Amino acid sequence: QSVLTQPPSVSGAPGQRVTISCTGSSSNIGAGYDVHWYQQLPGAAPKLLIYGNSNRPSGVPDRFSGSRSGTSASLAITGLRAEDEGDYYCQSYGSSLSALYVFGTGTKVTVL
Amino acid sequence: EVQLVESGGGLVQPGGSLRLSCTVSGLTFSSYWMNWVRQAPGKGLEWVANINQDGTEKYYLDSVKGRFTISRDNAKNSLSLQMNGLRAEDTAIYYCARVRYTYGHHDYWGQGTLVTVSS
Numbered sequence: 001q002s003v004l005t006q007p008p009s010v011s012g013a014p015g016q017r018v019t020i021s022c023t024g025s026s027s028n029i030g031a032g033y034d035v036h037w038y039q040q041l042p043g044a045a046p047k048l049l050i051y052g053n054s055n056r057p058s059g060v061p062d063r064f065s066g067s068r069s070g071t072s073a074s075l076a077i078t079g080l081r082a083e084d085e086g087d088y089y090c091q092s093y094g095s096s097l098s099a100l101y102v103f104g105t106g107t108k109v110t111v112l
Numbered sequence: 113e114v115q116l117v118e119s120g121g122g123l124v125q126p127g128g129s130l131r132l133s134c135t136v137s138g139l140t141f142s143s144y145w146m147n148w149v150r151q152a153p154g155k156g157l158e159w160v161a162n163i164n165q166d167g168t169e170k171y172y173l174d175s176v177k178g179r180f181t182i183s184r185d186n187a188k189n190s191l192s193l194q195m196n197g198l199r200a201e202d203t204a205i206y207y208c209a210r211v212r213y214t215y216g217h218h219d220y221w222g223q224g225t226l227v228t229v230s231s
Contacts (some may be wrong), residue, residue, distance in 0.1 A: 036217035051217040092217040098174040101159035
């Protein structure tokens with residue numbers, strides 16, 4: 001079960017900016033654990049997009065940015081492109097023996 | 113080039129068993145925690161189990177405790193997941209993934225292997 005809440009979908013026209021929220025609790029994000037973001041294109045495995053709240057792995061365009069505050073985090077995509085269409089997931093550490101790593105519910109990004 | 117390649121998925125009846133494998137190349141396998149993450153059809157990602165560098169620490173999602181066993185063979189750069197007592201709700205694509213640090217992110221993923229539990 002997902003304990004990080006994301007909006008089911010966001011959409012935008014090419015070139016626009018969209019943001020995806022990720023809401024947790026004092027047991028995960030609010031406990032100070034880092035938030036990471038993954039992009040999953042149709043039919044593909046997840047790919048790391050942002051790690052440690054705001055860091056981009058090599059090769060990820062600077063159109064993608066992340067931030068964390070309190071019990072929440074957000075991912076912003078600027079200059080939206082057709083190839084950004086897919087599912088996006090946040091992830092943190094759960095600090096609970098029932099589920100050590102927790103993922104968000106996922107957000108479908110649609111480019112209009 | 114880093115590669116994680118899963119195998120062993122398939123169709124199994126409820127109550128049956130499967131053993132998944134993940135062969136890793138291009139990185140120092142023995143230096144990192146490794147995770148199994150699954151994704152049910154049309155659903156989100158769910159952490160299943162993880163194991164530390166030398167295999168002495170293992171943790172599981174509550175719903176798979178007592179049924180699944182994670183293991184690794186550092187000499188063969190291989191990660192495994194033994195799944196017993198399979199249920200319909202275990203139907204999913206299973207991914208192996210490297211964890212960059214204990215509380216951290218999954219930086220490398222395999223392509224996944226599909227497990228279908230159905231009669």
